[in-house]
Amino acid sequence: MKKLILPILAAWTFSYGLTLQDAINEAVANNPELKSYSQQIVTSEYQLKADENLKFPTFFASASEKFYNKTPMTKIPSFPVSFKQSSKDFFTFDIGLNQVIYTGGQVKNKIQISKHNLEATKYYYKEMKDEITAQVVKAYLDVFVASALVDVYKKEYQAVESIYKQQQEFFKEGLITKVDLLQSKVRLAEVERSLTEAKGNLKIALARLSKLTGKNIQEDEKFEKPVLNIKEPENYQEFLAQALNNRNIISFYKENIKQSQLSEEIEKAQFLPKVFVQGEYLYTTQSPYLDPKGNLIFTAGLQVEFQGVEPYYKYLQAKSNTQKLSYDLENIKENIKLEIKTAYENYITAKQNLKVAEESLAYAKEYFELVKEQYANQLATNTDLLNAESSYTKAYESREINFYNLQKAYVDLMKSAGRLEEVLK
Secondary structure (H helix, E strand, C coil), rough: CCCCECCHHHHHCCCCCHHHHHHHHHHHHHHHHHHHHHHHHHHHHHHHHHHHHHHHCCEEEEEEEEEEECCCHHHHCCCCCEEHHHHHHEEEEEEEEEHHHHHHHHHHHHHHHHHHECCCCCHHHHCCCHHHHHHHHHHHHHHHHHHHHHHHHHCCCCCCHHHHHHHHHHHCCCCCCHHHHHHHHHHHHHHHHHHHHHHHHHHHHHHHHHHHHCCCCCCCEEECCCCEECCCCCCHHHHHHHHHHHHHHHHHHHHHHHHHHHHHHHHHHHCEEEEEEEEEEEEEECCCCCCCCEEEEEEEEECCCCCCHHHHHHHHHHHHHHHHHHHHHHHHHHHHHHHHHHHHHHHHHHHHHHHHHHHHHHHHHHHHHHHHHHHCCCCCCCCHHHHHHHHHHHHHHHHHHHHHHHHHHHHHHHCCCHHHHCCCH
């Protein structure tokens, strides 16, 4: 099936106006939910940059002036001799670099966690973008079909009103009974009620599209007819395989699992020693006998630090979280399988319903034209004419709704398979 284009309806034959792509662009730019997810990507990028700096040496510098209450003295036992241990007031300045050589993989794993977190955030943004894009497409079609139904009922009202006026003349001439006249009047009131309801549905559809796009769309807004790239879908198994391979939400959970696995390694590394080297320049006036007062110092060291067996339980916590995320991933896959199955069956049903609606419309139109001719020749009653007109209107309405339902079903199917962009090409 090549591109399906929604039929050009009388009320919507515009050359220019708001396009479907415009509506999607507005939603991507203005939707507060998407803006929040987009900002989260920026936050994750900053976190990655911050963690990448853990590879660099730590810079430190300090300066202090100390004041003792009494001058510290050193006394030699058995000798009446003492000398100044430290100046009463002295200044100390220290500056240097500390470079960790080995952390048991903590730094490397922390950077990798930030990378996976950034990727997970991007996947989640894409998933939400697809979700909102699908909502916008369906909301746009809702507006289009709602406007079409308003036009349908306007035309029906004009038709029934014409019949009613004609029958008023017939009634004056005594050609029909008052019952026939009242029947037409009742039918006219029913159509007016349907028209009012259709106008209300159009306002609701416009309000929903406005909410999704963040743009205040009024009833006088002009819309271009949407063009969707609809092709005959593959079988269910192929769609399912594509969904499990393409869906961003699955990639999101996979990235989170990788993060949790790296957290396990970080916690295990808490038990390992940390090797570091340090170079610094120290200047102090503390000792009057110290010469030189400034000196370069190089230190190589090994450090182990942990409290009880806390890292062990942190490791078990991370391992448990990894298992939880694995269960979540399996649950997501099962949900997607059900989503694909539902969307696929809905599409097949919508396609069949459209075929039936189109056939019914053709029959209803032929029947209406035949009854009109018979009525003009006084071979059909007023009831026959009104019933035929009602059947034709309902068939036309059903055709529009089912065509629209087919579009929505296809959008849902392609979104479920992670292939929504193909519909909008």
